[in-house]
Amino acid sequence: MIAALALAGFVAIALRSPNSDLAETSGLLLDGFWMTLFIWTASCSAGALFAGILVAGDLSGIPALRILARAEITFFRGTPLIAQLYLVYYGAGEISRFLESINLWWIFKSPISCVIIVFVLNTAAYQAHVVAGAIRALPKEQNDAARALGLSARATIFKVLLPQAMIIAIRPLANEVTKMVKASAIASVVTVLDLLGTARMIFNETLDYSFFFIAACVYLILIGTVRIAMEGLEHHLLRHLALTAPGTSRRQAAPIYPA
Amino acid sequence: MVGNLFGQLSLGAGGWGDELLSGLGVTLKLCLVSLPCGLLLGLALAIAQGTHWALLREASSLLTAVLRGIPELLTLLLIFYGGQYALNAVTTSLGLGIVELSAFIAGVATLSLIFAAYSSEVFIGVLRAISRSSLEAAKALGLGRIPTLLHVILPELFRLSLPGLSNLWLSMVKQTALISIIGYGDLLREAYIAASSSGNKLYFYFFACLAYLAITQLSEYAAARVSGRLSRGLS
16 A cells, blocks of 8 residues: 555656746655654654643642643633634734743744644644543553552552553544644644645645645555554553454453453 | 733734634634544445455555654645646636635545544444444344444444544544645734734733644533533433
């Protein structure tokens, strides 16, 4: 399938109209590709860190922290990413005077950093929702047993709850990481030159439609690769569950908790 | 300017309320038109995955892979510009001149196709999960193929696929915002115009976000209620 897509990509390149310069545009597209990769990896990793903070807030005993965390998660999961981006990008421009006075304008001035901020907040909300849901799905006995053993809160979370919650959470998290690759294309609406942004810019100048096809092929190959990598990671991390050992059918492995 | 906050939202000539309301209507119209199209197409794709014809199987899996593998914005641009090019090619060869492709149609096509690609996955899983015993019981009762479909398969299908489909519905509501990129007057586009003209950018974009939030929260609540109702009596 990937071979078919790569072939389609070469066909698209071959079919492009003669008034576009291949050397120049392929250089631009390559830069766009690196930009997409950067946006994706930066926002996913920083988002994972911020999601950890959100989960801690969501599960904490302090109502104020819980409300703040839940508000962030609900807001950023319930509104479109592009609306969030407009809100921060154009909104920060409106209050630039105020931001200058507290010395924060430099973050919001550049489109790329605005994009990263919004994407981090967005993916952190989704990731935190998944992880918090997974922790809440664990049987209460786990927490009680850890208490009975005298484990500290930190040990309970990191040695008992989180490893088990990650088993549930890893598939949705992998899906979220894959989704972020596609979401990175939205950066193009605020003049960030990622892969889609470059393709649109070239299209606007040359009206050569094949650049969209080329971008599509690159995204397909990228997402296909990411998906295969995520499946491999999942297979590797869940290898102790013997999900594909002979005699067990998929997802009907030995129970995680002794029944 | 701050004192005029509510005035900005007023309906009629002075405020932006009526434009924003029409944008909200457009967004809802997009979703409600794309939903049945996407559902039918998704069901068709799911059934195509189970047929004997390899060509149909491969074609549907290729279509699903492509639609799930490229950014939604790119899909929209491909359909909008590509559709216009294709339409131009067809109409000029027929001597009809240039017919404009409506952005609404491009938007509905994009949203339906993306919804169909993801919902076919949901349906494939659900169709597998519908218990064999239900089907055997229907056969034992002498139900023909159509009554089995109507009274046994479809209710079960609806109940089991609701969680997955409600997630897809929420995604679709958020994807409608992308259509503002091609200039169509949905909620975000109207908010963009209002924000740019009036300069109250934070205010209008925040309002738009709250409107989307209202739609998604209501949808989640409704889906939870329906799901609870459908699972009545089941353990």
